[in-house]
Amino acid sequence: MLEEKLGMLEIDGSYGEGGGSIVRLACAFSAVTGKPFKIYNIRAKRDRPGLKAQHLTAVESVAKLCGADVKGLYPNSKELEFHPSEIKSGNLDLDVGTAGSIALVLQALMIPAFHASSEINIKIKGGTHTKHAPTIGYLQNVTLPLLKKIGYKAEINLNRYGFYPKGGGIVKARVWPSRLKPVTLTEKGRLEKIVGEAVATKGLQKARVAERMKEKAVELCEKVGIKPKIKINYVDAYGNGAAIDIFALYENSVIGGSAIGEIRKSAEDVARKAVERFSRAYRSKAPIDMHAADQLLPYLALATNVESGKSKIKVESISEHTKTNIWLLKKFLSVDFLVKGNIIEIKKK
Structure with a gap:
């Protein structure tokens, strides 16, 4: 298609698990790579398809971070265009407006944020403990320690709890410029x-x-x-x-x-x-649980895309989320994924 010839990626939002993670991850990697994209069939496999409050906040926040021009950003939208510019340092003050997940908004922001020239401070109001999303405690105690192993520098502080369905929680995060490195993680250890x-x-x-x-x-x-x-x-x-x-x-x-x-x-x-x-x-003998696998893969793909070498991880199971993430990451980066059982290898093309 003409748009693809001009450099715009086209993404089918109904692919695989067909949820909001495709939108969040696409925005994050568009900001990092500078590649614009158009996504259609957004959240097509959900009972209420289209963009909801937390998806809108995630897209808006990444757009603010990288000065993106966005089309189709409104409630229940099923198509979106995202044209990124330069990632800038500074402060972001965000409000999901509901008990929408702060963790999911943070996941979209944390990927591009470490590419800024200096630290980024993020404040988000919304749900800290919500359905169908990791808790802030999980991000603090599982996600960040795993990311630290590959060179990611950040901290997340829970200032006020916000439970489903009312929300109102407050989380503050700081992300510093980081240089990621490939990793092999196949054993839990003691x-x-x-x-x-x-x-x-x-x-x-x-x-x-x-x-x-x-x-x-x-x-x-x-x-x-x-x-x-x-x-x-x-x-x-x-x-x-x-x-x-x-x-x-x-x-x-x-x-x-x-x-x-x-x-x-x-x-x-x-x-x-x-x-x-x-x-x-x-x-499971795997050192990476099912949910951490989804969160870790984008960073390992970025590390492998820049550095020589390869990453190899053993995960509890290969979920539909994981398969969908792999499909999407390959659209933005020159990396290959080899999946054998519950072992995932990532290497540069």
């Missing part, structure tokens, strides 16, 4: 400790929601020989909410499992869901 946090709003303290999540999580973990140390935390927030994170720290890696409280879901059921997710990653 287990050092298993920790976690059961957090709930103060309005749920009489019902002992945090204690009940902790007690059930510890009970279920101990049945399979896992002995976590989980702290209890009651916090101020808009409305009521609860969540539990469980993390295992190894010599070479970190894995995690989380669950979010919902209306008509008991504290015990929330804990059960978190333990299910955590124990799958714990039983």
